[in-house]
Amino acid sequence: MRLLEVKVLDEEGKKVTLKEVLGGRWTVLYVYPKDNTPGCTTEAKEFTELLPEFEKLGFQIIGVSKDSVKSHLRFKEKQGLKIKLISDPNVELIKALGAWGKKKRYGREYEGVIRSTFVLNPDGEIVWKKFNVRAKGHAAKVLEEVKKLVQV
Numbered sequence: 001m002r003l004l005e006v007k008v009l010d011e012e013g014k015k016v017t018l019k020e021v022l023g024g025r026w027t028v029l030y031v032y033p034k035d036n037t038p039g040c041t042t043e044a045k046e047f048t049e050l051l052p053e054f055e056k057l058g059f060q061i062i063g064v065s066k067d068s069v070k071s072h073l074r075f076k077e078k079q080g081l082k083i084k085l086i087s088d089p090n091v092e093l094i095k096a097l098g099a100w101g102k103k104k105r106y107g108r109e110y111e112g113v114i115r116s117t118f119v120l121n122p123d124g125e126i127v128w129k130k131f132n133v134r135a136k137g138h139a140a141k142v143l144e145e146v147k148k149l150v151q152v
Helices: 018-022 038-056 069-079 092-096 138-149
Strands: 007-009 015-017 026-031 059-065 084-087 100-105 108-113 116-120 126-131
Touching: 007 018, 007 084, 007 092, 015 018, 026 038, 026 138, 038 059, 038 069, 038 138, 059 092, 069 084, 116 138, 126 138
Parallel strands: 026 059, 059 084
Antiparallel strands: 007 015, 026 116, 100 108, 116 126
């Protein structure tokens, strides 16, 4: 299945393709493990804080996790987030992006979401990606990469 045809749930809970979500715009699509956890909250708040700078460059920010639409709405409300959050309950998009795999915690191996970020051009092609990112300070690093891409 092609990446742009993968179905996800938008913020209203409607089943849509990634292409519809992107809407032909430059996009920072970041994959995170779970709503309302410390690292994910830090990352989401930093992207929200820098959203006006991304928007000036013509970018939208979209976060994706396997959490439900209802969970995303609570997360946005509780943390005052201004970014879009989409739900991938079957982890189809997350797997298609390569952001699902083996992880280790306390010596135990398991499969899960790998915190990752992707920059997509208006045609939906991935033009930059980073896996296993650290949440703190990541949004600012992505902003620097985005500036290089659009030559500001």
